[in-house]
Amino acid sequence: MKGLKKVVDEEQIRRAIMRISHEIVERNKGVDNVVLIGIRTGGAFLSARIQNNIKLIEEQDVPMGILDITLYRDDLREVGPQPEFRGTEIDFDITGKIVVLIDDVLFSGRTIRCALDHLIDLGRPKAIQLAVLIDRGHRELPIRADYVGKNIPSHMNEEIIVRLLEDTGKDEVLIIRKNGEDDEGEEE
């Protein structure tokens, strides 16, 4: 496909997730009070990997859950079919815990805003930290990540596609021009 470019490969993704896993353990001085919550769908896959990594590093099982932020979205009032809602799956109490919230791409910050509102409805965590595989910039809300896999500065009319093994059989991050080649943007 034209304008499709691979910017992060399988090995880089593996190392980034391993580094984030180490950072989570280091920052929180172990994982005794830590729980992992991944945002559907990409974040959920990543949190399962981080959970595995932490098990290797610390020989400890960290609770993991999946958050579906659909019902908290601020664009539901726009005309058109509602997005698919597949549900939140968290079978532990988050009150008093350090919640590490995990997503694949950090962009406008709106998804994270939804996730924070959702988490607060589930209990009162001691702290919420944010881990993302890709930070592509263009924030529209005052939100930043505590753990970042890769910073990928991007143009607004580019799309960042994170493909993960669990979903597509392949780990890679692609960048694609959305509006064809007639844009004002810079060619690489």
Added chain:
Amino acid sequence: MAIKWKRKDLVGLKDLSKEEIELILETAKSFKEISERPVKKVPTLQGKTIVNLFFEPSTRTRSSFELAEKRLSADIMSFSGTSTSSIVKGETIKDMARNIEALKIDMIVVRHGASGMPHRLTQFVNAGVVNAGDGINEHPTQALLDMFTLKEKKGRIEGLKVTFIGDISHSRVARSNIWGLTKLGAHVTVCGPATMLPVEIAKMGVRVTNDLKEAISEADAITLLRIQLERQDEPLFPSLREYANTFQINKDTLKYAKPDVLIMHPGPINRNVELADDIADSDNSVILRQVTNGLATRMAVLYLISGGTER
């Protein structure tokens, strides 16, 4: 799930495709968890206004809809019975609906004694319309919650054998269930006194019998229907006692059914008429689970409908 929900009304299951019904059931499954949270509320329908118009008595369905609406953060307004409303003063349904809509509302949930009334309403108003039971026609959300409960307990709908016992001709619950269950590949049997089985019912693709034993012997689920004395202009059987003697599900008659058969009832139960006390409260009974699932199902319906644009 490949398909997207496009309808702004839910008038009946007759109109829905298999895929649409499955989408509602899948969505309802996800909604169930919300009622287990410390904060049992999501902001999804914030700023939307829903009007509940109940022209017939209802406790269960109305409170279930109201709670579903509240848990989705909608603003709600409820009218119940005809005695308090302007219908008594001679206003037509059309005028009433248009006046309510002039208050800038988004959805109307309606129950009415006349079959086809929700469908008529969709012709008068722009708001989305959800049928909460119309005459002897349909009660789609009840059938959806029944199917949801079946799927939850049995793992599937396709191939299941489901029996309805009682006054089939006056039952909108049976009618909606038959539409939905047959679309999803279940085998439906209806059973009752001949006077309560509509002549045309076999055309809906169901097995018809007057023999209770035959009706329940292979069933995976049995739904008992309340004898609706209020809908009978002339007696359809000699006495409640005789009805109970022939068609009641109790310890003795249940022996003919499978040990793991589900006992279902849309409520309210006339205890010891269609269903004996001990069976209503037994392990086979999923009647209270139906109530819990009704809430999730109605949340799912309201969520999907709220994004719909097509009539």
